[in-house]
Amino acid sequence: MIYKTGKEFVKTQKEDLFDQDPLPPLPYDKLNEIYNIKKYLGKTFLGEKTLAYHSSIGCPFTCSFCAVVPIFEARWKAKSAQTVYNDVKYIKDKWGADAIEFHDNNFFVSEKRTVEFAKLIKPEKMSWWGMARIDTMDKFSDASLALIREAGCKIIFFGAESGNNLILDQLDKGGTQTGDQIIRFAERLKKFDIIPEYSFVLGTPAPTAKQVEAQIDFEIDFIKKVKAVNPRTEIVLYTYSPVPSEGSALFKQVEAAGFKYPKVLEDWISPAWENFDLRKNPLTPWLTPEMIGKIQNFETVLNGVYPTVTDIRLSRIKRKAIQLVAGMRYKVNVYNYPYEIKLLQKVWKYRQPEIQGF
Ligand code: SF4
Numbered sequence: 595m596i597y598k599t600g601k602e603f604v605k606t607q608k609e610d611l612f613d614q615d616p617l618p619p620l621p622y623d624k625l626n627e628i629y630n631i632k633k634y635l636g637k638t639f640l641g642e643k644t645l646a647y648h649s650s651i652g653c654p655f656t657c658s659f660c661a662v663v664p665i666f667e668a669r670w671k672a673k674s675a676q677t678v679y680n681d682v683k684y685i686k687d688k689w690g691a692d693a694i695e696f697h698d699n700n701f702f703v704s705e706k707r708t709v710e711f712a713k714l715i716k717p718e719k720m721s722w723w724g725m726a727r728i729d730t731m732d733k734f735s736d737a738s739l740a741l742i743r744e745a746g747c748k749i750i751f752f753g754a755e756s757g758n759n760l761i762l763d764q765l766d767k768g769g770t771q772t773g774d775q776i777i778r779f780a781e782r783l784k785k786f787d788i789i790p791e792y793s794f795v796l797g798t799p800a801p802t803a804k805q806v807e808a809q810i811d812f813e814i815d816f817i818k819k820v821k822a823v824n825p826r827t828e829i830v831l832y833t834y835s836p837v838p839s840e841g842s843a844l845f846k847q848v849e850a851a852g853f854k855y856p857k858v859l860e861d862w863i864s865p866a867w868e869n870f871d872l873r874k875n876p877l878t879p880w881l882t883p884e885m886i887g888k889i890q891n892f893e894t895v896l897n898g899v900y901p902t903v904t905d906i907r908l909s910r911i912k913r914k915a916i917q918l919v920a921g922m923r924y925k926v927n928v929y930n931y932p933y934e935i936k937l938l939q940k941v942w943k944y945r946q947p948e949i950q951g952f
Contacts, residue, residue: 611652611666614673622685631689639904640721640748641693645685649678649711653700655727657753658766658842659795659834662699670703675710686718696724702750705734712738712745725751729769732779739786747788749828749903752779754792757816758809761798764844773816780824789903791828791947792820796889798834798844799851799880806880807888814892818924821900828902830947831893833886836878852879891929897944898935899924905945912942 595606622631635643650673652666673681685691701724702708715722724747731739731750756762757773776792783790796813800806820827836848838855856862866877898920901913920935922928938944 611669611671614650614671615677620681622688626689631685635685635689635691637906638693638695639906640695640723641691643689643691644693644695645682645691646695646697647678647682648697649673649701650698650703654703655700655768656766657755657768658764658839658844659755659798659837660753660839661837663839664837666699670700672698672704672707675707675714678711679714682715682720683718686720692720694720694722696722698724700725700727700730702726702731702734705738708734709738709741712741712747716741716745719746721746721748723747723749723751725753727769727771728752728754728776728779729771732775732782736786739783739788743786743788749789749791750783751791751793751830754820755795756798756813757794757819758812761809764798764847765795766842766844776816777820777823780820780827784824784826789826789828790824791830793830793832795832795834797878797881797885799847799878803880803882807885810885810888814888817896821896825900826903828904828947829896829900831889831896833881833889834878848878888929891932894932894935894939895920895923895929897939897946898932902945902947904947908942908944912938916942916944 597604625631632643635645638644650670652668652670653660653662654668654670656663656668682691682694722745731752734742753767754771754776755765755767757776759772762771762773780790780792794813794817796810797806798809800809817829821829836845836853836855839845856864856867861867898916901908901916916935916938919938920932923932923935
């Protein structure tokens with residue numbers, strides 16, 4: 595904690611992360627006295643009453659584009675499978691939750707904990723979702739993946755980031771993830787009927803504008819390859835927004851390219867930075883409006899051909915209509931001015947998980 599006494603700034607020592615199991619149980623009943631818990635249990639793709647839950651804090655990795663890293667510095671502490679199950683079961687029995695979204699930064703760090711939880715939750719017939727790394731989960735055995743699906747896990751979010759191994763290095767993705775593995779793993783999950791939800795970060799810096807553009811084109815082709823091996827893969831696109839991960843090679847590259855981070859507290863909460871933080875309106879010096887347009891237009895066409903399964907209001911007929919309109923563009927790689935798709939998405943209030951929540 596940093597605070598000011600008089601003219602002096604005081605910086606306290608960083609605490610270790612707490613062990614999670616000995617912490618007092620979350621006071622759901624107390625919360626319910628103030629605000630009806632049932633109102634927190636929303637209807638989603640997963641179920642009628644979806645519980646949002648954090649079963650761990652932090653992440654053991656240090657990807658240089660990720661805001662989790664400066665906060666947790668490669669630390670991860672998790673509740674045991676039994677504690678998570680007890681909480682979920684309590685909310686299910688008391689308030690009728692039938693689905694869970696695990697909002698942990700990295701739910702699937704430990705195969706052992708995941709398998710233990712899957713065994714406990716399986717008889718409860720609940721659907722669930724969480725976030726993971728591809729290289730971590732690719733080490734899970736077939737038996738574990740099969741059990742996870744049988745236990746109700748329908749969809750898993752993965753930061754694929756890039757199909758380009760040089761960019762994966764640049765992003766300091768850590769671990770062993772490669773472009774080939776991203777494709778192979780999408781195919782592997784198809785076997786288990788688990789939907790991979792892959793997010794990609796397009797628009798990372800490069801020495802020349804031509805190289806930046808070539809990188810974007812590469813990712814577009816790569817995403818189409820992923821879709822070809824497993825069309826149910828959900829694709830979430832972000833435009834790269836620098837994170838102040840001081841000391842990383844990417845941080846130096848970003849500063850050298852002329853990018854300026856906010857200097858005072860007010861700037862961090864300004865609408866301009868908020869937009870930037872949502873990775874939708876980048877102001878990075880190496881991206882031209884044409885490049886940003888290309889990324890956004892591709893995203894519109896892609897979402898037209900493959901509308902997200904998480905949009906539960908979009909009927910089958912509407913899906914078919916958008917697919918019909920967008921399909922030809924996708925096939926012949928024409929993404930410019932996709933106004934007809936945008937119009938349908940606007941009229942039918944198409945849902946984008948990266949903006950409206952997963
Ligand atoms: S694995 Fe995911 S949560 Fe962990 S540091 Fe990398 S991007 Fe962030």
